[in-house]
Amino acid sequence: MEKEQTFVLIKPDGVQRRIIGRIIQRFEDKGFSMVAMKMLIPNQELLQKHYEELMFKPFFPCLICYMLSGPVIAMIWQGKDVVRQIRSMLGEGRNPVEQKPGTIRADYALELQRNLIHGSDSCESAQKEINLWFNQKEIVDWKPSDLNWVCE
């Protein structure tokens, strides 16, 4: 079974605009399996750890404020090359205006900050982010019966 996992976060604008279902649908349609999901309003400490590399950027306080503004959906997705594939489905760059039509950010977002969704940028950051947002008991080990039809 393909065990590569990535962390995906639907940000407050994605929840408020009620596009959770459409985002999940895209990942399921592609052939990936969700192995964990929860809705929460993240606290400042969690967000500061998640965005620690951006701590000294001028937009950091606004970013934290925006991320504290409402519930988010945290998920773990699993499948073949899932880290790179989901990044490309989101639109690799941060700015929605530069993303190709058909990507989530190009299709649903207009702004650099409120860009709807986060996906881990490497397997290492995926593991780090999964450990930050989830504990092991929240992750379900299951094997979809159609997996052999999607990847080798």
Ligand SMILES: Nc1ncnc2c1ncn2[C@@H]1O[C@@H]2COP(=O)(O)O[C@H]2[C@H]1O
């Ligand atoms: N120049 C910027 N101004 C405001 N927000 C930004 C800027 N650059 C990045 N961000 C936000 O910081 C986030 C960092 O992670 P993401 O790429 O998921 O999405 C990014 C945006 O939400």
